Amino acid sequence: MSIQELEQTHTPGIYAKRDLAIVRGKDATVWDDQGRAYIDCTANQGVNTLGYSNDAVAKAIAEQAQTLINCSEIFYNDKRALFMDALYTILPSPMKRIFLCSSGTEANEAALKFARLSTGRTNVVAAVRAFHGRTFGSLSATYEPHYRDPFKPLVPGFSHVPYNNLAAMREALNEQTAAIIVEPVQGEGGVHPATVEYMQGLRAIADETGALLILDEVQTGFGRTGKWFALEHFGIVPDLLTLGKAIGGGVPMAAVAIHDTVKNLAPGVHGTTFGGNPLASAAALASLSEMKRLDVPRLAAEKGHYFKERLEEINSPLIREVRGMGLMLGADLKVKTAPILKALQAEGVLALPAGVSVLRFLPPAVITQEQIDTVIEKVSRVLANQK
Ligand SMILES: *Cc1c(COP(=O)(O)O)cnc(C)c1O
Numbered sequence: 562m563s564i565q566e567l568e569q570t571h572t573p574g575i576y577a578k579r580d581l582a583i584v585r586g587k588d589a590t591v592w593d594d595q596g597r598a599y600i601d602c603t604a605n606q607g608v609n610t611l612g613y614s615n616d617a618v619a620k621a622i623a624e625q626a627q628t629l630i631n632c633s634e635i636f637y638n639d640k641r642a643l644f645m646d647a648l649y650t651i652l653p654s655p656m657k658r659i660f661l662c663s664s665g666t667e668a669n670e671a672a673l674k675f676a677r678l679s680t681g682r683t684n685v686v687a688a689v690r691a692f693h694g695r696t697f698g699s700l701s702a703t704y705e706p707h708y709r710d711p712f713k714p715l716v717p718g719f720s721h722v723p724y725n726n727l728a729a730m731r732e733a734l735n736e737q738t739a740a741i742i743v744e745p746v747q748g749e750g751g752v753h754p755a756t757v758e759y760m761q762g763l764r765a766i767a768d769e770t771g772a773l774l775i776l777d778e779v780q781t782g783f784g785r786t787g788k789w790f791a792l793e794h795f796g797i798v799p800d801l802l803t804l805g806k807a808i809g810g811g812v813p814m815a816a817v818a819i820h821d822t823v824k825n826l827a828p829g830v831h832g833t834t835f836g837g838n839p840l841a842s843a844a845a846l847a848s849l850s851e852m853k854r855l856d857v858p859r860l861a862a863e864k865g866h867y868f869k870e871r872l873e874e875i876n877s878p879l880i881r882e883v884r885g886m887g888l889m890l891g892a893d894l895k896v897k898t899a900p901i902l903k904a905l906q907a908e909g910v911l912a913l914p915a916g917v918s919v920l921r922f923l924p925p926a927v928i929t930q931e932q933i934d935t936v937i938e939k940v941s942r943v944l945a946n947q948k
Contacts, residue, residue, distance in 0.1 A: 563582075563594075564582035564584075564594055565580060565582055568582075579902075579903075579906060581593055581599075581906060581911075582594045583599075585613075585614075586601070586609070586612075586613025586614055587612070587613050587614045588612040588613060588614075588925065588927045588928075589601055589612055589613075589924055589925040589927055589928040589929070589932055590613070590932075591613065591911070597909070598909065599906070599909050599910065599911050600909060600910050600911070600924075600928070600932045600935060600936055601613075601911050601924065601925065602910060602911055602912045602913070602922040602923065602924040602928075602936060603911050603912065603913050603923060603924075604807075604923045604924055604925050605806075605811075606748075606780070606806065606913065606923065607748070607780045607785055607806045607807060607889070607923045608806045608807055608811055609807070609811055609925050610783055610784055610785060610806075610807040610852070610857060610861070610888075610925055610926050611807070611810055611811075611848055611851055611852060611855075611857065611925065611926070611927065612925035612926070612927035612928075613811075613925070615810060615847075615848070615851055617847050617850065617851050618810040618811070618844055618847045618848050618851060620847070621843045621844060621846065621847035622812065622840065622843065622844050622847075624843070625640065625839055625840050625843035625844070626840060628839070629839045630838065630839060630840045631835075631838050631839070631840075632837075632838060632839050633834070634661075634832065634836055634837050638837070638839050638842070639839075640839040640842040640843045640846060641661070641837040641838075641839060641842045643842075643846055644837075644842040644843075644845050644846040644849070645659045645661070645837075647846055647849050647850070648816065648818075648845075648849065651789040651790070651849075652790075652802070652818050653792070653798040653802075653818075653820075655798060655820045655821045655822075656798070656802060656818040656819060656820050657819075657821075658818070658819040658823075658826070659816055659817070659818055659819065660675075660816060660817040660819065660831070660836070661814065661815070661816050661836045661837035661841075661842075662814075662815045662816065662817075662833050662835075662836045663813045663814060663815055663833065663835045663836065663841070664694075664805060664813060664815050665693075665694055665699075665777075665779035665780075665803065665805030665806060665815050666693070666694025666695055666696045666699040666700075667694075667696070667815055667833065668779065668803040668804060668805050668815040668816060668817050669693045669694050669698065669699040669702065669742070669775075669777060669779070669803050670694075670696055670698045670699055671803075671817045671831055672740075672742070672775045672801040672803050672817050673685060673698045673699070673702070673739075673740065673742070673775070674698070674830075674831055675801060675817070675819065675823055675826065675831070676739045676740035676773045676775060676800075676801065676823075677739045677740075678824075678825045678826070678830060679739075679773060679800075679822075679823045679824045679825050679826075680739045680740070680771065680772070680773060682736070682737050682738060682739040682771075682772070683717070683718040683737055683739060684718040684719070684720070684735070684737045684738045684739055685701070685702060685718060685719050685720075685738070685739060685740050685741075685742060686719075686720050686721070686722060686730060686733045686734060686738060686740075686741050686742075686772075687702040687703075687704065687719060687720070687721050687741075687742050687743070688704065688721060688722065688723070688724040688743050688744075688747070689704050689721050689722065689723045689724055690704050690705075690724055690747050690750030690751060690753065691703055691704045691721065691724070691742070691743065691744060691747065691750060691777075692704070692705070692744070692747070692748060692749035692750055693742060693744075693777055693779075694779075695708065697712075697715060697716055698716050700712065700715060701715040701716040701719040702719055702742050704721050704750070705749075705750075718737075718739075720733055724743070724747060724750075724753060724755070724759075725753070725755055725756055725759045726759075727758070727759055727762040727763070727766070730762075730763060730766060731766050734766060734767075734770045734772055735770070736770070736771075738770060738771075738772040739772060739773065740767075740772055740773045740774070740775050740800075740801075741763055741766075741767055741772055741773075741774050741775065742775040742777060743755070743760075743763065743774075743775075743776065743777065744776075744777045744778075744780070744781065745760065745776060745778065745781050745786070745791035745792060745794070745795065746780075746781050746786060746791060746885070746886055746889055748780040748781070748889065748915065748921075749780075749915055749916075750915065750916065751891060751893070751915045751916045751919045752884050752885050752889060752890065752891025752915055752919055752921055753884065754884065754885065754886050755795070757794070757795050757796070760792075760795035760797050761795060761796065761797055763797075764797045764798075764799075767800070773799075773800035773801060773822065773823065774797075774799040774800050774801070775799060775800065775801040775802075775803065776791075776792055776797075776799035776801070776802050776803070777803050778790050778791055778792070778802055778803060778804055779803055779804060779805035779806055779815070780805075780806055780889070780923075781886075781889065782804045782805075782806070782807065782808065783804070783806075783807035783808060783849075783852060783857070784807070784852060784857035784858040784860070784861045784887070784926060785807065785861060785887055785888060785889050785923070786861065786865075786886040786887035786888075786889055787858055787859075787861045787862030787865055787866075787886060787887030787888075788858050788862075788887075789858050790802070791886065794886065798820065799820070800819075800820045800822045800823055801817055801818070801819060801820065801823060802817065802818040803815070803816075803817050804816045804817070804818065807848075808845055808848070809841050809844045809845045809848060810844045810845060810847060810848025810851070811844070811848075812840065812841045812844040812845070813835075813841060814841040814842075814844070814845050855926070855927070857926045858887075860926040860927070861887040861888040861926045862887055864888060864924075864926065864928060864930070864933065865885070865886070865887035865888040865889070865890065867930065867933060868888065868890060868922065868924075868933050868936075868937075869883060869885060869890055871933065871934070871937040872890065872892055872922075872937065872940070874937075875937065875940060875941050875944065876941075877941065877944040877945065878895070879894050879895050879896055879944050879947060880892050880893070880894060880895075880944070881893040881894060881895055881918075885922075888922070888923065888924055888926060888928075889923060890921070890922040890923075891915055891919045891920065891921045891922070892919065892920045892922075892940075893918060893919050894918045894919070894920055895918070896918065896947060897917050897918060898914040898917065898918060898919065898920050899914070900947075901920060901943055901944070901947070902914060902920070904943040904946070905939055905940065905943055908939040908942070908943065909935075909939070910935070910936050910939045910940070912936075920940075922936070924936075
């Protein structure tokens with residue numbers, strides 16, 4: 562039985578799977594079970610910013626696996642302590658407290674709970690096209706009706722207003738608003754960067770109304786947009802910053818960085834079994850150290866600039882617009898992406914959709930210029946063959 566057939570027997574059917582079994586990866590290349598190589602512009606939705614099989618991360622995981630894998634947060638642990646301290650070196654200085662967990666949706670759940678706890682208020686305003694995860698609290702902040710509607714009723718008190726529209730946000734806030742939650746660049750929603758005026762305006766109106774600002778950097782964090790965190794592009798510090806995806810160098814991990822402004826965090830108000838486990842902490846510690854050594858934010862800024870320019874040069878009537886920041890890029894097409902993604906895969910390039918018509922590229926920051934050139938050549942050819 563093939564890998565595909567075996568997995569197909571057991572899958573619950575909730576993923577639209579591609580006909581490809583990936584068994585190995587190095588840097589920005591992955592290989593299938595037939596030994597065929599692909600340039601990976603998915604990085605697993607932005608997880609593998611550091612690329613695949615980084616030697617230092619692999620070594621740290623192997624060593625930690627032989628030392629101590631689990632350690633509940635009722636105890637202290639060396640790797641957890643070192644990771645939190647290393648993470649703090651790249652965070653805004655008022656964000657000294659860090660809650661560790663295992664996935665992006667969990668980080669947003671925690672941030673939403675902390676916002677209610679801190680303010681004593683219940684309501685949350687999110688943006689149209691937002692993606693914050695798929696558990697009930699996060700899903701209530703996610704916009705896409707297709708993700709939400711089958712699961713109603715969701716958590717009460719959530720509303721959505723158009724993104725990059727400060728007047729609409731101001732209108733939606735009242736004395737019951739606990740938090741505003743936004744992504745600095747909407748990822749799943751189609752690669753839409755916020756404007757500087759919008760982000761700075763959100764900070765100001767949150768302060769005016771006593772609501773907390775939750776910035777969801779699960780996808781944009783750890784160099785993806787060309788800075789350690791996208792908040793640096795906007796010159797703002799949120800009250801709660803949620804992180805995930807690339808944080809653990811590929812191992813499940815996520816975090817909430819917490820500003821001094823957040824109150825009432827006391828023993829028992831929240832927690833999770835695997836949060837801050839030494840294996841994930843060791844992986845995240847090694848990953849952050851490698852990201853610093855390679856200067857991943859600079860790599861993402863430079864390669865992202867080159868990639869974006871090359872995408873803009875593609876002379877195709879099917880491209881409506883190219884958007885993005887750093888290595889978080891989208892080509893908004895006049896056609897559906899599904900057949901294009903399939904054709905790219907046949908050409909040895911893996912990319913992502915965002916919505917129905919945006920072709921999304923989130924390659925590892927270690928992608929080479931030659932690989933970007935190859936991707937551009939394949940995208941041009943596939944688009945030219947569409948009509
Ligand atoms: C992926 C993502 C999430 C959810 O993360 P999971 O680890 O899949 O739960 C939340 N917010 C944003 C912006 C994301 O891109």
